[in-house]
Structures are given as structure tokens and as C-alpha cells.
Amino acid sequence: MEDYLNLLNKGQRDAVLYNDGPSLVIAGAGSGKTRVLTYKIAGLMQSGYAPSSILALTFTNKAAKEMKDRIATIVGEEQAKRLWMGTFHSIFYRILRMEADKIGFSESFTIYDTSDSRNLLKSIIKGMKLDDKTYNPNKVHSRISQLKNNLVTPQSYMGRSDLHETDMHARMPAIKDIYFAYTERCLKAGAMDFDDLLLYTNILFRDNPGTLYKYQQIFKFILVDEYQDTNFAQHLIIKKLADKHHHICAVGDDAQSIYSFRGANIANILNFKDTFPECKLFKLEQNYRSTQNIVNAANSLIDKNKEQIKKNVFSENDEGSLIEIISTYSDTDEAAAVARRIEEMYKGKYNDFAILYRTNAQSRILEDQMRKRSIPYKIYGGLSFYQRKEVKDLLSYFRLTTNHDDEEAFKRIINYPARGIGETTLNKIADCALTHGVSYWDVISDTLRYNLPVNSGTALKLGAFKTLIEEFSQEAKTRDAFAIADMIVKRSGILNELFQERSPENMTRQQNIEELLKSIHEFCEKRQEEDGEENVLLTDFLQEVSLLTDQDTDTEENTDVVTLMTVHASKGLEFKNIFIVGMEEELFPSNMSTGSEDGIEEERRLFYVAITRAQENCVISYAKSRFRNGSTNYCNPSRFLKDIDPKLLKLPQDYMLSHGRVVSPDANSSRFEMFRRQNPSNYNLQVKQRESSGGFKANQPRFSQPLSNRQSSFKPLSNNPNSISAVSNTNFGNIKVGTFVEHEKFGIGKVIELEGTDGNCKATIMFKNMGQKKILLKYAKLKVLNDK
């Protein structure tokens, strides 16, 4: 263990060894920040700190897991797993559950994800009869999020005239009321959103000095990674917890602060020494990752920012090659040029390449070109596994099972799979719940007491649903998570629903459900082995999974593919060769950020992050025209290109650096391009035809995500076309009692009763998998099965 110090440079060593008081470690890009953190934690354990007395906070589960693994190799797994290591949200979720009674929640409270929050806000805004254009749910949500991050509760909102003013100015005077209602509804539903985890932690510590004291005692040493990305709520939690012993170490890089749109406050790191005046400052300035040219280019760029901690990042690696700039006429050309360049630079490993872009929308066009050249690739981001409909549906069952009051989960599954409880009924329940101030579940639990105006048939269906969920939760008390999950999938009807049709959509859904079940199984086994828990409960799994993102699921490491992702997603990663595409005004910097100097500086930091991902080569490209939001726009190269020392750039011929504008036509322009410029409207058609006949399917890489729109255009396969005759809407003659029919949704069934005639003929059909249903022949697309 002693010899690890030899693996560190002077700055790293000093940072690792100083443990007497607060310290701030400013770690430049690629300077071995993780190494310092891991050795520091390992060192603390060696010098007598129990692992359970160390709190280490990160921003991603992935970062936490990686660090834990690395520490485990030094001190052993037994010790490492006792550390309090995780994201802010997951650690304080754990604590909040243990202390739930002190803040008016039940210990089984659930987490609303972003879309849950938005749905709830939408229904509140609707309920208040406000215009959802002025009160755009997204805007309202980010406003509320901002308030929570700054620890403004609905109560404290009352006395803040400055906030009212802001709302008036934004022409949203009702924000206050919406915020109030939202908080109420979350409380009723026994749910917290992501921001609440931090807000309520602060409230817990504020109102319960004893509890705060307890955790101050527990956490004898606190470390925080990526401190530049903390918001005020997180900053204050840390401040409170460290208040007793001042054993705190914050690590970060102000130059890499790129999440201010989510409430991160760069001032937290810039003013850290004001919070802890006796704080020691360490700077890690040697970059081990990149060539000198890349480091110097990045330095010259970030130098243009005013707000920053002075530092001198340097590299002793090779000088390396210049930053290459590629200019093209169109976005399609750009993607093609990048793909071509990758092929040229390819030396046997696609893993060495990453393409970074500002917005996810840019990925598709790159994807097309990669397919064309049959370069294997993988896209990070897009819709996460946990946001897929079928996964969310199943998770909603879990949520409602563990917390009956969870309103958003309730709404999702009350009629999924279809059980004849439609919009009308749901609206009645919602009204009823609102007027009586109770949860949806309370209403259906006692429809008489709350005067729910439904007929006996509906009441019966509601009762059946209630019983179903209650059975699940009864079982969930004793049996393990996997058993319950398996039972829910089968008994809820989800499985039947998915096995109705053999459509490609359903196939992937089945796979996703299976994958989720598999992960539950693995989770249970892991917990059993690690903690010796006899029964891993569903609540345990939910606690884990509610805060998990796609990035956390293990990626097959031994696949050799080019990585495509947003710049944001690339933070913390490194690649031999980096391509940064779409380096244009309006796009990078984004036109949403150009309004303020702060916005521009953040975009510049974002570009800094992108460049510093590269170890050896960095290629930057821009197009002069780009298809965006349905129309072609002409664009200029990004202002940030001028911020890089021109000596470090290899510029295209047509780039006039002195003016920073495109003044001369591209010498390489093809005839096709000239044509396109004159006929921009015809261009798309041409491209489309070219691509659709291009046969990209043949070389489809194994690990790329299928393009969703293409996949959904496939038609479901019918089982045996020859044996089926379609029934026209006017003739039901061939349907009799005893006839076997196939319904699009419900599958195969036998007609057991017929009533009415012609236009409103109803059939009662016993379906194989779905049970008995009444079907209006006029609307149902039934197929009569002749043989059988």
C-alpha cells in the first residue's frame, strides 16, 4: 500500500495526504482526478477510518461503481462495500427512507421521474383552467425545479416579493399556486421528485438537529466529486454535514461545469474557500491524457472565459498533430466526410473513435452515413431503457404495489392492459380525489364514502383492480422481489397483451420485459450474496432502479464500435480520436444560450470538455447548411473556432479566419452540391431516393439501435393468410355461435353468444387468453377462422 505514493506526482500526493481539514482539489482535464480520489479514500481507510464513516458522493451511479471497484482492488471488496458511496440522490434517498416519518412521508414513498412530474403538472395546470401555452409544463417544471434547488418551499415563497416579480415578468403569476398544488399532490401520492430528495434532506436536517447531529457523527470524512456541478441544495447539505469536523474534500474543475441548466452553480466551487475559510487548495495541472497540441488548443479556448480559477494545465506527452478542421456544404456531406475520415484513420480498432455532437437530433444523419460505409457504431443516449413504455408500465405496477397512493403509477396502469376503465371513469376518480383531498387509491377503496358516481359495472371493475394490487402487495411482504415481479407480469395481463401479436414492436417489448425481469433476478442474487438478505423485497429493487439511468447498465466492453454521443454524455470519458461535429453558430453555441454572457461561457466550457476528451487526434467539422426543424438553414462556423490559437489548427482552404466568415466558395464543391444550392427544395427528395435504394440494411451493425420509425413501419404478420377470410362491415353472415374468430388485439376466441342484428350486432366471445369479451361487430376487425 505504501508504494502507491510513488505512482502519484507531487500535486496528487499532496492532495491525497492532506486530511486535517477542508480541501479543494482543482483537477484539470485528464489530470488523474479519479486516481487521487481512490487513493485518498483507500488511504483514509488504512489510517483508521472505518469505511462506514466515509461518505463519497458522485454524480453518476457509474462513477460511483467504478470508484468502488477500484478501491476494492486496493483494500478488498469486503471493506469497499461498506463505504457510503453513491450519487447524492441515491444516498439521500436511503437516508430519507429511514427518516421518512420525520418529514411526513411513509418509508415506502416512491420517486417521480421527470415524465411523472410533467404529467402531474399538466393535470394541475388543466385543473386550474390555465392556458397550457403560457404555462408550458416543461417551463413550469424547470421553474419549480429551480425553486427547489434553491430551497424555496411553497411556504417560503410567500414572503419573497422578488420571486413574484420574476413570475410576473415571465407572465406566469400562477406559478406560486401551481407549485403549491404540485407539492400537495406529491405529498398525497407519497411521492418525491428528483429535486425533492435534496430539498427534503435539507428540511430534515433543518428541522431535526438531532438527526443532523447523528449523521455528522456517522460521516467522519466527506468527499465530493465533480463539485462544479453541485447546486445550492447539494452544497448546503454538504456544508451542514461537514460543519462539525470539517473533514471535507471537494474535487472538481470549474472549466468543466456544463450543467447550469439543471441548477448547477459554478459559484459553489469558485467560492468554496468562503464556506470553509481554512480550506487548503490543491491544483492538479499535469494532463496525462492528451497531446500538447490538444491541451494547448483547449487552454487557448478556455482562456477566453472570464469566470474561472487560474490554472496552468500542461502536457508532457508528444506534441501530436494539429486540430483538424473540416468544412462541408451540407450536414449530409459533413457526416459522410467524418465517416470517410474515420476509415482513413482506422488502425484496427473502432473503439478508438468517438463522434460528439451538441444535440441528439444530429445523430440520425451520422448514423445513416456510418451504415452506408458499414462502420459499426453505438449511440449513447436517446430514450433510456427505463423510459420505454413497457418498462415504465411494469415499474408502475411495482410502484403501486409498494405505494398504493402513487398517483402517476395508478394513472398509467389502471387501464393497462385494457380492463374497461376509460377516461371518463378516471376523470371522475380524479375529481373525487381532488375534492376530498385524498389519493386515487383511497377513492376506489371506498367508492361509496367518496360518492364516486359510477355504475355498478364500473365499480366492479375498480374493485377487481384494487383486489389485484392488494394481492400483489400482500405477497410482496413475504416473498422476494423476483417472485413478485414474475407474478405481476403474469397476473396483470401484461404478458398476455404482449403475446397477442407477433409484431416486431411486441417482440422488442417482450425482450425488454424479460431483460427487466432478468435484472431483478440478478439484483436479488447479488443482494443475497453480499448482504446475506434472505428476502430481497420489491421495495429494495425499486429504490435502486428509480435512480438508475441507461448509462449505468453495463455496456459490452469487448465490442469494437465507434461511439456516438452528445458532448454532455462524454464527460469523464476519453478516446484516442475525437470528432466534434456541427461546430456552427446557432448550434454550438446553441441559439438558446447566446442571450447571455454566462450562457456563452458555459457553451465554451462544453466545447472545452469536448476537445479534452481526445488523446491523440481531434477533428472538428462544420457544415454551411443544415437541415433543422424541417427546413434548411445556412450557417456560419462557430465563434469558438476563433478562440483557439490558430497556430494549432489545420484549417480548410476556404476558412477565412481573420473574418471568421465564409467568404469564398469551397474549392472542393461537387457538381451535385452546386445543384443543391440552386435547388434546395428538390434536394431532400433526391437524397431520400438515393438512401432508400441504398440497401443499408445489409450491413447493419449488430449493436446499433434500429431506427424506430423504420421498424414501426413493418406490418404484423398474420398466422396463415390462406385460412382466413376477412369479414366486411356489412355482412356478419358467417359468424355464428361456435365460430372461431381472431381479433386483432385479443387473439383467437370462440363466439358463445350473439345479440342484436346487422348494424349493432354484438357478439360475446370467449378468448383463449383474454377471457370473455363483448364485441361490437361493426367496429371490431374480426377474422373468421375457417378450419380448426
Add this chain to the structure above:
DNA sequence: ACTAATAACATTTTT
């Protein structure tokens, strides 16, 4: 109650 059609809309997103 469900599907098809149309209108409206678009950053980044560790949790």
C-alpha cells in the same frame, strides 16, 4: 374505446 389523422413542437439532462 380505440385507431387514425392532424396539428404543434422542437437544447444539453449525471438524478
Add this chain to the structure above:
DNA sequence: TGTTATTAGT
């Protein structure tokens, strides 16, 4: 352009 949410029609 692509997606998503509401609406109209069967």
C-alpha cells in the same frame, strides 16, 4: 424532419 399529443371518426 421526426416525434408527440390531441382530436375526430368508426
